[in-house]
Amino acid sequence: MVRRNDQRRAALVDAAIEVLAREGARGLTFRAVDAEAGVPVGTASNYFANRDDLLIQTGRRVYERLQPDEAVLTRHRTAARDRETYAQLMRELVDRVSAFRSGYLALLELRLEATRRPGLRGLLTEQVRADLQANVAYHEGTGLPGDATAVRLLYLALNWLIVEQLTLPDVLSEGEREQLVEAAVERLVTDAQ
Incomplete structure (x- = not known):
């Protein structure tokens, strides 16, 4: 089982925010998130079940940061x-x-x-x-x-x-x-x- 830490997850979701803002939804891939976060390829896929999960967690994170x-x-x-x-x-x-x-x-x-x-x-x-x-x-x-x-x-x-x-x-x-x-x-x- 892959050990997942909350800081890494937050960094990945924050990277997803940046990718979405810059590239749009079509540009939001696990590979793009990995590159934006500066982590090894495949890291995001260990933290998010699928693209829908990534989108949903990104939405939650945006609202957290807007408070x-x-x-x-x-x-x-x-x-x-x-x-x-x-x-x-x-x-x-x-x-x-x-x-x-x-x-x-x-x-x-x-x-x-x-x-x-x-x-x-x-x-x-x-x-x-x-x-x-x-x-x-x-x-x-x-x-x-x-x-x-x-x-x-x-x-x-x-x-x-x-x-x-x-x-x-x-x-x-x-x-x-x-x-x-x-x-x-x-x-x-x-x-x-």
Whole structure:
């Protein structure tokens, strides 16, 4: 039996994220993952049962890496409960997700691949639904202005803003993107709950 360690698995999945972002789903092979991770050929096949397993674990890893760290969460818990704070949270979210460019691009590839792979679609559906529910629950628990519909609308709007920023970065300037985040909060988030 092959001894599998968690660090090696994480390195392989992180390599898969990079391959997906750079080469797309068609370029995601065990050999490409091995090369990206700098491990001997055949290593990835010892860690993943098949390509579906690799795709699913890659999807999980992207979401793990997109989570804010405890310092960010602590700062948010102690911030004011107004629209300006809300706008700042959304700007930070866009910046954090955009900073993990390869992860978000890999996630887009995974979403496209999920249209053809029911197991991956199930994982991504479950993950996105859980994240959206967690965002609504967090929002409601913090007393920020607005309601669950505003959270969902911001989720949809900001996701496309991030796609635009990562795939066609010259369409909007950084200043325009920031103004759009603020305008989205201004228009979608009301003080009445």
